[in-house]
Amino acid sequence: MLTKESGLTIWVGLFLKRMRIIGLFLVVGICALPVSGHAYDILLGTEAPGSFSYFTGRMICRMINTQVDGINCRQIAAADDITSLTNLLGGSLDLNLVDSRTLFDAINKTGNFEFLDINYENLRLLAPLYDIPIILIVRNDAEINSLDDLKGKRINAGNPQSLEYLSVEAILKAKNWSYKDFSLVGALPPIKDQDTKAFCYGTMQAMVYVGQHPDFSLRRLLKTCHGELMDMDDSDINRMVNNQPGFWKMELAAGSYPSHPEKVTTFGTRAMLVASSDLDEETVYKIVEAIDKNKKRLASAHPALALFSVDTAKKSADRIQFHSGAASYFTEH
Secondary structure, three states, X not given: OOOHHHHHHXXXXXXXXXXXXXXXXXXXXXXXXXXXOOOEEEEEEEOOOOOHHHHXXXXXXXXXXXXXXXXXXXXXXXXXXXXXXXXXHHOOOOEEEEEHHHHHHHHHOOHHHOOOOOOOOOEEEEEEEEEEEEEEEEEOOOXXXXXXXXXXXXXXXXXXXXXXXXXXXXHHHHHOOXXXXXXXXXXXXXXXXXXXXXXXXXXXXXXXXXXXXXXXXXXXXXXXXOEEEEOOOOHHHHHHHHHOOOOEEEEEOOOOEOOEOOOEEEEEEEEEEEEEOOOOHHHHXXXXXXXXXXXXHHHHHOHHHHOOOHHHHHHOOOOOOEOHHHHHHHHHO
């Protein structure tokens, strides 16, 4: 006959036995997890949320987190390019997506970096990721049939120091023009569509668009506001592109927009994934490898991300020095 004491003893024994079994399963489960003793975080700087740079940074971090063992990538939206590149040098960031013209201005102490007492010479390229074409849009009632016809017209130069403003400045410099050559020069930003509204109402006869294609807002602008894309296959522009690092000759593919079945020749910059030379070679090698192995995934996310290839990356080597880890990967492939 069982007493209270003997029943309690049996119950305690069964409980302890089950706890030992549960503990064994927990130990086995923990050991099976993919734990790396040298795992660490890397921070990737991009532009603000909602930008194509931020979208691309998120894609790159996902690839790193799923393809590279021992590394956890997180993206950080920086206030501006100068801040992000300076944080990269100081170690607050490990990687950064930066516009090629900004990158070369930093290295060569030109443009916005001319008077900064900071040395950016140890910035290194991992990979070019996407093109940033500069598109000139003109009204079809403005009688602008070539780039030279732009003189005397009403143009919007964009917000000072914006990419649009710098693009217009580059065009003026290439053509040896000044703002006095135009009947009106606006400084309207894209905020609340100020620039496109002025274009649609006819206040401005020309404006630039800097971004990726195809773009729904640009498609709507061309359709509803009498807009046309101006071909910039111009000898002065070609000379500037050939002589100035940070610019590339580009083509907008035929049929990118229903109103433009033909290709459009233009120029632009590239978004570069860069790091400090202090980032270790093995980590960079693995990151570039992950990007190369997932280039189809990038292209399926957006047509603009189809740029990357080993061959394209190698052709960028004459414009900026590769990181040793990237150079090793491209040499082997």
